[in-house]
Structure formats: C-alpha cells, structure tokens
Amino acid sequence: xxxxxxxxxxxxxxxxxxxxxxxxxxxxxxxxxxxxxxxxxxxxxxxxxxxxxxxxxxxxxxxxxxxxxxxxxxxxxxxxxxxxxxxxxxxxxxxxxxxxxxxxxxxxxxxxxxxxxxxxxxxxxxxxxxxxxxxxxxxxxxxxxxxxxxxxxxxxxxxxxxxxxxxxxxxxxxxxxxxxxxxxxxxxxxxxxxxxxxxxxxxxxxxxxxxxxxxxxxxxxxxxxxxxxxxxxxxxxxxxxxxxxxxxxxxxxxxxxxxxxxxxxxxxxxxxxxxxxxxxxxxxxxxxxxxxxxxxxxxxxxxxxxxxxxxxxxxxxxxxxxxxxxxxxxxxxxxxxxxxxxxxxxxxxxxxxxxxxxxxxxxxxxxxxxxxxxxxxxxxxxxxxxxxxxxx
Amino acid sequence: xxxxxxxxxxxxxxxxxxxxxxxxxxxxxxxxxxxxxxxxxxxxxxxxxxxxxxxxxxxxxxxxxxxxxxxxxxxxxxxxxxxxxxxxxxxxxxxxxxxxxxxxxxxxxxxxxxxxxxxxxxxxxxxxxxxxxxxxxxxxx
Numbered sequence: 001x002x003x004x005x006x007x008x009x010x011x012x013x014x015x016x017x018x019x020x021x022x023x024x025x026x027x028x029x030x031x032x033x034x035x036x037x038x039x040x041x042x043x044x045x046x047x048x049x050x051x052x053x054x055x056x057x058x059x060x061x062x063x064x065x066x067x068x069x070x071x072x073x074x075x076x077x078x079x080x081x082x083x084x085x086x087x088x089x090x091x092x093x094x095x096x097x098x099x100x101x102x103x104x105x106x107x108x109x110x111x112x113x114x115x116x117x118x119x120x121x122x123x124x125x126x127x128x129x130x131x132x133x134x135x136x137x138x139x140x141x142x143x144x145x146x147x148x149x150x151x152x153x154x155x156x157x158x159x160x161x162x163x164x165x166x167x168x169x170x171x172x173x174x175x176x177x178x179x180x181x182x183x184x185x186x187x188x189x190x191x192x193x194x195x196x197x198x199x200x201x202x203x204x205x206x207x208x209x210x211x212x213x214x215x216x217x218x219x220x221x222x223x224x225x226x227x228x229x230x231x232x233x234x235x236x237x238x239x240x241x242x243x244x245x246x247x248x249x250x251x252x253x254x255x256x257x258x259x260x261x262x263x264x265x266x267x268x269x270x271x272x273x274x275x276x277x278x279x280x281x282x283x284x285x286x287x288x289x290x291x292x293x294x295x296x297x298x299x300x301x302x303x304x305x306x307x308x309x310x311x312x313x314x315x316x317x318x319x320x321x322x323x324x325x326x327x328x329x330x331x332x333x334x335x336x337x338x339x340x341x342x343x344x345x346x347x348x349x350x351x352x353x354x355x356x357x358x359x360x361x362x363x364x365x366x367x368x369x370x371x372x373x374x375x376x377x378x379x380x381x382x383x384x385x386x387x388x389x390x391x392x
Numbered sequence: 393x394x395x396x397x398x399x400x401x402x403x404x405x406x407x408x409x410x411x412x413x414x415x416x417x418x419x420x421x422x423x424x425x426x427x428x429x430x431x432x433x434x435x436x437x438x439x440x441x442x443x444x445x446x447x448x449x450x451x452x453x454x455x456x457x458x459x460x461x462x463x464x465x466x467x468x469x470x471x472x473x474x475x476x477x478x479x480x481x482x483x484x485x486x487x488x489x490x491x492x493x494x495x496x497x498x499x500x501x502x503x504x505x506x507x508x509x510x511x512x513x514x515x516x517x518x519x520x521x522x523x524x525x526x527x528x529x530x531x532x533x
Binding site: 135143202203 | 408484
C-alpha cells in the first residue's frame with residue numbers, strides 16, 4: 001500500500017460550543033472542551049465512550065487523560081500534541097489523528113481545541129515580565145512583542161517584494177465579515193463591516209489595521225475521525241481526508257528573523273506535499289478556509305497554495321471573488337478567525353466539513369474539494385484537503 | 393539617559409546557558425559582535441550552539457561594522473505593553489548586514505516615527521545605553 005492518508009479516514013462528526021467574546025465564557029475552559037466533544041459525538045451518532053484518542057495543538061490545556069477520565073472513555077489509545085506553531089497546528093492535529101486512525105493505533109479520535117481567555121492569558125498582550133532572554137531579548141526591548149508585531153515584518157516585506165498594495169488585505173477582511181452576517185454562530189453576526197469602516201479603522205501595526213487582525217474569543221470546537229470503512233454507517237454525509245501536510249521551509253525558524261526565505265507564510269514546501277497526497281491541483285479546490293491571524297498572512301497562504309500568483313493578487317483577491325456562492329475563490333465562508341470566532345482556527349476545519357455536507361451558512365454550490373490552510377507565517381504550519389465521496 | 397522607547401519594557405538578560413553572553417558583553421562596550429564559524433567561516437545570527445552551515449561547534453564571536461540596509465519595517469501604533477501606552481507610533485526595522493553574510497537584526501529606526509521608511513535604505517548602528525545593558529539601534533546613514 002502506498003504511503004498516503006488519501007481517502008482512508010472520514011470525519012464522522014463536528015461540534016462546537018457557543019462562541020463568546022474573550023473572557024465572557026460562563027464555562028471553564030475544560031467544560032468548553034467537554035461540551036464541544038460531546039456535540040461532535042452526538043453529531044456523529046457515536047457514543048462518547050467509544051472515543052479512544054485525542055489530538056490537539058498549541059499546548060491545549062485540556063489534558064487527554066483527564067478528558068478520558070471525565071468522559072468515562074473505555075480505553076485511551078492515542079494522546080497527541082502537535083508541537084509549536086500556535087494555530088499553525090490545526091490541520092496537522094487532524095493529520096496526526098488521521099494517521100493514528102489509518103494505521104490502527106486508534107479507532108475513533110477526537111481533534112479538539114478549547115480556549116477561555118478570561119480564565120487564562122490573552123495572546124495579543126505580551127511582555128508583562130521584568131526580564132527576557134533568548135530570542136525575546138533581541139526583539140521585546142524594541143517594542144516587538146505581540147504576534148501582530150512579529151508577523152507585520154514578514155507581511156511588509158512580501159507586499160514590497162511583489163509591489164502589492166493593501167487592497168487584497170481589505171478584501172479578505174471584508175469577505176470574512178460579509179460571510180459572518182449569514183452565520184448565527186458568528187461573534188460578529190449582526191455587526192457588518194463596511195469598506196468605509198475598514199478604511200477609517202485605526203492602525204495596529206502597519207501594514208495591519210484593526211480589522212486585519214483576528215479576534216480573541218472563548219469557546220471550543222471538535223471533530224471526530226474514524227476509518228473510512230466506517231463512513232458508510234455514519235449518520236452524516238461522508239467527508240474524507242484527501243491530503244494533509246505540515247512543516248516549513250529550510251531554516252524557517254532561524255533566530256531573530258533570519259529565515260533565508262523571509263517573506264513567506266511558511267507554506268512553500270508544505271503545499272506541494274499537500275496536493276501530491278490529495279491528488280488534486282489548485283484549480284480543483286472549490287472553497288478555502290485560510291487561517292487569519294492577520295490578513296497579510298492569508299494573502300501569502302493563498303499565493304503559496306497556488307490559488308493565484310502574487311502578481312495576480314490585486315486583480316484576483318477582490319471581495320467579489322472571495323464571496324460565496326458565486327466568487328471564483330470563496331474564502332473563509334463562516335467568517336473565520338476575523339468574524340466567526342477565534343477558535344484558534346479549528347472553526348475553519350468545521351466549516352470546511354460543512355461545505356462538503358452542503359450545510360454551510362454560505363454554501364458553495366456542489367462543493368467537492370474543500371481546503372484548510374492553518375497558521376500563516378508561524379512554524380510549523382499545516383494544511384489539509386477534505387473531499388466528498390465523489391472525489392475518492 | 394535618553395532612550396527611543398520609554399523605560400519599563402522587559403529588560404534583556406543573557407541566556408542562563410551562556411549562549412549569547414558575548415553579544416551582551418560586547419554591546420555594553422559599544423562593540424557589535426555576532427557568531428562566525430571558525431571551520432567554514434559562515435556568519436550566523438541569532439546565536440546558536442552549532443554552525444548551521446557545516447555543523448561545527450567551533451563558533452567565534454567576531455566584531456563587525458554596524459552598518460546595513462533596511463530589509464523590512466513596521467510602524468507600531470497599538471500599545472501591547474503598559475510601558476508603551478504613550479509611546480506610539482514607533483518604528484521597528486529589520487536590518488540586513490551584507491558584509492556579514494546577510495544576517496539580519498531587529499532594532500528601532502531613530503528619528504521621526506512618522507517618516508517614510510524605504511526598504512533598501514542604508515543605516516548605521518547606534519548603541520543606546522541602559523542601566524546595565526545596551527541596545528543596538530539604527531539611524532539612516
């Protein structure tokens with residue numbers, strides 16, 4: 001058998017909690033994780049006790065053994081944490097879980113992420129310590145502390161290299177907010193963003209304005225993965241993993257911004273592996289969810305996944321093209337990290353599945369191939385492609 | 393002493409394992425030192441215990457001229473730390489040092505924070521003294 005995950009694992013169920021503004025969850029973070037997992041099991045029609053593995057990323061605090069004990073899981077067979085990369089681990093966590101399912105390490109693995117930033121610290125504030133050493137000692141004293149400040153530097157160089165203005169970033173932000181208006185789950189549902197509001201919004205760190213930056217939220221989300229053979233017994237329309245890849249380029253993490261290829265979202269080596277496993281080309285992709293920490297990184301991700309060339313960005317990456325159902329490249333159709341919920345990107349995976357079930361709030365007609373790019377500009381990043389039965 | 397950013401930001405201290413101590417000792421004396429491999433002569437920044445080019449552990453700390461060009465930049469408006477509440481906007485630059493293998497360093501660009509910043513513009517290092525350390529800043533040549 002060739003070394004691939006293509007078509008060997010199915011998404012049996014998806015689930016999420018209500019999404020809250022950061023610090024406003026009435027539930028503890030662990031409770032959020034439990035609720036999302038139970039909802040995903042219910043969606044799948046699988047008794048929670050049949051789950052035998054957990055996978056997550058970005059040092060999620062809900063420990064798999066505690067989850068297994070709390071949920072009365074019969075037997076724990078797989079407990080996996082994707083190292084580093086923050087939200088860049090989202091697709092990788094699904095890939096790790098799928099690898100376990102495909103190779104018989106486990107039979108029913110939950111991928112989850114839970115955040116309660118009232119209970120714990122926010123990402124967007126930083127440096128509240130008297131002293132720093134290592135990499136931070138070379139950036140924090142210069143006021144380069146937060147993720148936005150770290151990644152604006154990469155995005156600025158990308159825009160410079162390709163002579164791209166800020167129009168594509170604006171289109172990406174507007175598309176997410178537009179999609180969120182038809183998604184009742186979205187934190188920004190009922191709070192539309194106009195081009196005028198975007199243009200008048202304050203700078204956070206150039207080239208990013210306020211609406212170029214992700215939200216920070218409380219909530220949890222989960223997916224249940226099972227072997228493809230089991231998919232025929234599932235209650236939900238069949239959704240298969242076609243391909244997944246993780247990593248980053250040669251010395252991407254060279255300290256203090258010394259990556260040889262600097263102006264990258266870190267996908268230039270990952271995306272070719274993804275397409276090779278999935279057996280599809282960029283032109284086959286019907287709908288894309290691309291992790292927005294900052295809009296600049298989304299633009300770079302789309303380019304590095306071959307969806308358009310950098311010199312086509314201004315022409316192709318327009319609001320009209322990014323909107324479902326009719327756009328050429330429907331993007332972040334639930335509202336994503338900018339406007340649905342910053343569920344650290346796992347909400348993007350759920351939305352990618354919904355598109356193949358025909359259940360998105362912004363459904364792309366006849367979507368068969370659904371892609372997720374997780375993490376831009378961090379390392380490792382990851383991306384995956386889901387497909388319907390017809391794509392196998 | 394006058395500094396580009398207000399006091400109160402986290403203070404840089406050498407790594408407990410000693411990896412970058414020569415850099416911090418150098419800057420206090422107004423000397424910019426970076427790693428260079430004794431075996432293959434490759435430049436390396438930030439510091440690491442091994443040469444990424446030839447995998448030798450025999451790394452020297454070489455003093456270099458503090459001159460470079462702006463590789464990228466950002467203007468920061470939103471304060472993410474209490475010490476920066478009234479500091480914005482301020483400029484952070486990524487400076488490339490072509491005469492030292494093209495290594496890059498982060499610093500502030502001194503002068504008017506509203507100035508137009510040009511990628512490729514030449515800059516010189518300026519040592520900014522703090523109580524018990526020095527920061528390397530940059531000004532247009």
